[in-house]
Amino acid sequence: MIPVRKFDAIVVGAGGSGMRAALELARAEFKVAVLSKVFPTRSHTVAAQGGIAAPLANSTEDHWHWHMYDTVKGADYLGDQDAIEYMCRRAVEVVVELEHMGMPFDRLENGKIYQRPFGGHTQHYGSPKMAMRACAAADRTGHAMLHTLYQQNVRANTQFFVEWMALDLVRDSQDGAVIGVTALEMETGELYLLQAKATLLATGGAGRIYWATTNAFINTGDGLGMVARAGLPLEDMEFWQFHPTGVAGAGVLITEGVRGEGGYLLNKNGERFMERYAPNAKDLASRDVVSRAMTTEIKEGRGCGPYADHLLLKLDHLGPEVINLRLPGIREISMKFANADPIRDPIPVVPTVHYQMGGIPTNYMGQVVAPEGSSKEAIVPGLFAAGECSCVSVHGANRLGTNSLLDLVVFGKSSGEQMIKDIHAQPRPHRNLPKDAGEVTRARVARLEAAGSGERVADVLNDLRRSMQAHCGVFRFPEDLVEGVKRVKQIASRAERVFIQDKSKVFNTARVEAMELENLVETAMATAVSAEARKESRGAHARSDFPERDDKNWMKHTLWYKEGDRLDYKPVHLRPLSVETMEPKVRTY
Amino acid sequence: MKLSIYRYDPDKDAKPYMKDYEVALDSHDRMLLDAMVKVKAQDDSLSFRRSCREGVCGSDAMNINGKNGLACITKIAELPEHVTLRPLPGLPVIRDLIVDMTQFFKQYHSIKPYVINNDPPPERERLQSPQEREELNGLYECILCACCSTACPSFWWNPDKFVGPAGLLQAYRFIADTRDQATSERLDNLEDPYRLYRCHTIMNCVDACPKNLNPTRAINKIKELLVKRAV
Numbered sequence: 175m176i177p178v179r180k181f182d183a184i185v186v187g188a189g190g191s192g193m194r195a196a197l198e199l200a201r202a203e204f205k206v207a208v209l210s211k212v213f214p215t216r217s218h219t220v221a222a223q224g225g226i227a228a229p230l231a232n233s234t235e236d237h238w239h240w241h242m243y244d245t246v247k248g249a250d251y252l253g254d255q256d257a258i259e260y261m262c263r264r265a266v267e268v269v270v271e272l273e274h275m276g277m278p279f280d281r282l283e284n285g286k287i288y289q290r291p292f293g294g295h296t297q298h299y300g301s302p303k304m305a306m307r308a309c310a311a312a313d314r315t316g317h318a319m320l321h322t323l324y325q326q327n328v329r330a331n332t333q334f335f336v337e338w339m340a341l342d343l344v345r346d347s348q349d350g351a352v353i354g355v356t357a358l359e360m361e362t363g364e365l366y367l368l369q370a371k372a373t374l375l376a377t378g379g380a381g382r383i384y385w386a387t388t389n390a391f392i393n394t395g396d397g398l399g400m401v402a403r404a405g406l407p408l409e410d411m412e413f414w415q416f417h418p419t420g421v422a423g424a425g426v427l428i429t430e431g432v433r434g435e436g437g438y439l440l441n442k443n444g445e446r447f448m449e450r451y452a453p454n455a456k457d458l459a460s461r462d463v464v465s466r467a468m469t470t471e472i473k474e475g476r477g478c479g480p481y482a483d484h485l486l487l488k489l490d491h492l493g494p495e496v497i498n499l500r501l502p503g504i505r506e507i508s509m510k511f512a513n514a515d516p517i518r519d520p521i522p523v524v525p526t527v528h529y530q531m532g533g534i535p536t537n538y539m540g541q542v543v544a545p546e547g548s549s550k551e552a553i554v555p556g557l558f559a560a561g562e563c564s565c566v567s568v569h570g571a572n573r574l575g576t577n578s579l580l581d582l583v584v585f586g587k588s589s590g591e592q593m594i595k596d597i598h599a600q601p602r603p604h605r606n607l608p609k610d611a612g613e614v615t616r617a618r619v620a621r622l623e624a625a626g627s628g629e630r631v632a633d634v635l636n637d638l639r640r641s642m643q644a645h646c647g648v649f650r651f652p653e654d655l656v657e658g659v660k661r662v663k664q665i666a667s668r669a670e671r672v673f674i675q676d677k678s679k680v681f682n683t684a685r686v687e688a689m690e691l692e693n694l695v696e697t698a699m700a701t702a703v704s705a706e707a708r709k710e711s712r713g714a715h716a717r718s719d720f721p722e723r724d725d726k727n728w729m730k731h732t733l734w735y736k737e738g739d740r741l742d743y744k745p746v747h748l749r750p751l752s753v754e755t756m757e758p759k760v761r762t763y
Numbered sequence: 764m765k766l767s768i769y770r771y772d773p774d775k776d777a778k779p780y781m782k783d784y785e786v787a788l789d790s791h792d793r794m795l796l797d798a799m800v801k802v803k804a805q806d807d808s809l810s811f812r813r814s815c816r817e818g819v820c821g822s823d824a825m826n827i828n829g830k831n832g833l834a835c836i837t838k839i840a841e842l843p844e845h846v847t848l849r850p851l852p853g854l855p856v857i858r859d860l861i862v863d864m865t866q867f868f869k870q871y872h873s874i875k876p877y878v879i880n881n882d883p884p885p886e887r888e889r890l891q892s893p894q895e896r897e898e899l900n901g902l903y904e905c906i907l908c909a910c911c912s913t914a915c916p917s918f919w920w921n922p923d924k925f926v927g928p929a930g931l932l933q934a935y936r937f938i939a940d941t942r943d944q945a946t947s948e949r950l951d952n953l954e955d956p957y958r959l960y961r962c963h964t965i966m967n968c969v970d971a972c973p974k975n976l977n978p979t980r981a982i983n984k985i986k987e988l989l990v991k992r993a994v
Contacts, residue, residue: 279896
C-alpha cells in the first residue's frame with residue numbers, strides 16, 4: 175500500500191497560477207501541499223517576457239470593455255465571453271495586487287506602472303489606435319512575477335513539496351470526485367498518495383510535443399495526461415499558438431514587446447511585409463496572423479539567410495538606450511543564441527510553438543467541468559485547473575500577448591477562492607479511499623521497473639516531436655493531418671514499450687522522463703485527433719482545404735477523450751456576464 | 764566532443780568517480796546543455812537538472828572546467844575540446860550533478876525575501892519614480908542558481924552561518940526598494956560577524972554570476988548603511 179498523507183488542498187505545479195492559488199489558500203490558513211517537479215522559481219512562468227495585460231490606462235485611455243473586445247476578437251470568437259469578461263474585469267485588481275506584493279514593474283515619470291503596446295491591443299473596440307495595456311518589468315515580467323509570488327508564499331508559510339512529480343488523479347469510485355493524487359518524490363524514488371478535499375492542477379502547457387518550441391523541458395503536459403487517464407476530456411487541443419519570433423534554430427523566445435517598442439519584421443528584400451498582411455496593426459497584429467504571414471513569406475521564397483528559412487526582426491533603430499532599458503534580456507538572448515547584438519544587427523526569427531490554448535475544461539472559478547447526463551458542463555467535484563493546462567476558455571482559438579500572465583493570476587486567485595468555499599462546505603473528515611487507490615500508478619511504475627529491454631525514451635520522444643512538427647504546423651493540410659493521427663497512434667503504442675536502463679531509486683531522471691513521455695503522448699493524441707476533425711480555419715488552426723471560419727458548423731469547443739479517441743463538442747458561451755454579446759465578425763487587423 | 768562527468772549514485776556507488784563520454788555534435792548543438800542531453804540519450808542514468816534552456820530558470824548550474832556556470836548558456840564553441848563537469852562545490856551531492864540546495868535556500872529565506880510594507884494598501888499601485896525603480900536593476904534579476912554562493916570560500920566554510928552572496932544580493936534588493944519599510948529590521952538581521960561580515964571581498968561571486976550581477980557591490984552597500992547607522 176502506498177503511504178497516504180492528508181491535506182486540505184493540493185496544488186500541483188508552482189508556476190504563476192499554482193502559486194497565486196496557493197497564496198489564497200495559505201492566507202486562509204489551510205493545510206496546503208504545493209507539489210512541483212522543480213524548485214518553484216524554475217517554473218516556466220519565469221520565461222515570460224513582455225508583460226501582463228491590465229487596462230490601467232496609465233499612458234493611453236483604456237477600458238476593460240476594450241480589453242474584452244480585443245480578447246474575444248483575438249480568440250477568433252471561440253472564447254467563452256463570460257470567462258473573458260470575468261478576466262478583463264479583474265485585471266486591474268490582480269495587477270495592482272502584484273505591485274503591492276513587491277513586483278518590480280517599470281515606472282513612468284509620474285511613478286505609475288509602465289505599459290507598452292502589444293499585438294491586438296486596441297482602443298475603442300478595434301480602432302487603429304493602439305492601447306498601451308501591457309504592464310512590464312523590462313522584458314522579464316514573468317521572472318519578476320514568479321519570484322514575487324514565491325516570495326509571498328514564503329511569507330505565508332506555504333508548504334512546498336519541491337521535486338515531487340504528480341502522476342495520477344485518485345477518484346472516488348462512487349461519484350467520481352477527485353480526492354487526491356499519487357506522486358513521486360524524486361529524491362528518494364518513493365511513491366505517495368496525497369489526499370485532499372480540493373485538488374488544483376496548475377501544471378502548465380505541453381509545448382514539448384513539438385520539435386521547435388519556446389517551451390522549457392518541464393512543459394510536458396503532466397496535468398493533461400492525468401486528466402486524460404482519469405477518463406475526463408481535454409478541450410480545444412487543436413489550437414496551438416506559434417509565436418512569430420522564436421530565435422531561428424534555437425527556439426528561444428523573443429518577446430512581442432520588441433515590436434511593441436517599435437521593432438518590425440523584414441523579409442530578404444528588406445521589405446516590411448506585415449504592411450501587406452495587416453495594413454492597420456502591421457507587426458502588432460495577432461500572433462496567428464503574423465505567424466501565417468511569416469510562413470507565407472518563407473514559402474514564397476522571401477526568407478532570409480543561406481537557406482531562406484527565417485525572417486529578420488529589426489530593432490537597432492530603437493537605439494541602445496531603449497534596448498538596454500526595456501529589452502535587456504532580449505539583447506542577452508540574441509547575443510547568446512543568435513550571435514547578433516540587436517543594437518546593431520537584426521535578430522533571425524521564425525514562428526515557433528509557444529502556447530497551448532486548449533486544455534482541461536473549466537469554468538471561470540477554476541472548477542473542472544465535463545459532460546455528464548444532460549449537462550455538457552457538470553462540475554467534477556474536488557478538481558480544479560488553472561493556467562496554461564486549463565481551458566476556461568479565455569483564449570479561444572488564439573491568445574493575445576500578455577493575457578497569459580493575466581490568466582494565471584486571475585484564475586489562480588479565483589480557483590483558490592472557490593477551493594476555500596468548497597473545503598468549508600466539507601466539514602467532515604476526508605473520504606475513504608477506494609480499495610484500488612494508487613494501483614494505476616503502481617502498475618505504471620512497476621512496468622518501467624520490470625522492463626529489461628525496449629525502445630529508448632529519447633528516441634520515441636524525438637519521433638513524436640518531429641511528427642507533430644511535420645503534420646500539425648502553422649498551416650495544416652488534410653493529408654498531413656490524417657498522416658499525423660496515424661503516426662502519433664503508432665508512437666503511442668511504442669511509448670507503451672519504452673525501457674530505462676537506470677533502475678536507481680535516487681533522483682532517477684530517466685524514470686521522470688519516461689513518465690513525462692506518457693503525458694506528452696496523451697497531449698499529442700488529443701491535438702492530432704482534434705485538429706484532423708475540425709473542418710474550418712479559426713485562429714491558430716489554419717487548414718488549406720477549409721480556409722474560412724465556419725461559424726454555422728464549427729463555433730463550438732472540441733472535447734477529446736482518451737478512451738477510443740472519442741470526440742464530443744460543446745457550445746461556446748456567447749453571453750457575457752453583464753455586457754452585450756460581442757457578435758462574430760470578419761477578423762482583420 | 765569529450766566530456767568527463769562526475770558520477771555518484773548513493774544507491775550503488777561506494778564513492779564518486781569520473782566517467783568519460785564522447786559525443787558527436789551537429790550544427791544545432793550550440794550550448795553545453797545540448798551536448799549533455801545527447802549524452803543522456805546514450806546513458807539515461809546520467810542525472811542533472813535542467814528546464815528553461817535559456818538562462819532564466821537557474822536549474823542547470825554546475826562546475827564547468829573548474830568554473831561555476833549554467834550549461835544552457837555556455838557556448839560549446841567557447842569551450843575546449845575536453846570538458847570536465849562536476850556538481851556545484853560546497854553543497855552535498857544527491858546524485859551525479861544534482862546537489863542538495865537546502866542550505867542555500869535556507870539562507871535566502873533568512874533575509875525575509877519579500878517587500879514589507881505595513882501601510883494599508885492603496886486602491887491603485889504604490890508610486891515609485893523611474894530613478895527609484897532603477898535602484899532595483901542588477902538585483903531583482905537574480906535567478907537563484909547558486910553559482911555565486913557555491914563559488915565563495917566563506918560560504919564553503921560557513922554555509923549555515925554566512926548568508927552568502929545570493930542571499931545578501933537579495934537582502935539589498937529589498938533594502939533598496941522604496942516600497943519596503945523594514946530597512947532597520949533588515950540591517951539588524953545582518954549585523955553579525957557571520958551573516959554579513961564573512962564576506963571578505965574575494966569577488967568569486969561576481970566572476971561566477973551567469974547574469975552579470977554584482978553581489979559584492981550590494982554587500983558593500985549594506986556595509987555602508989551599517990556604518991552610516993552607527994555614526
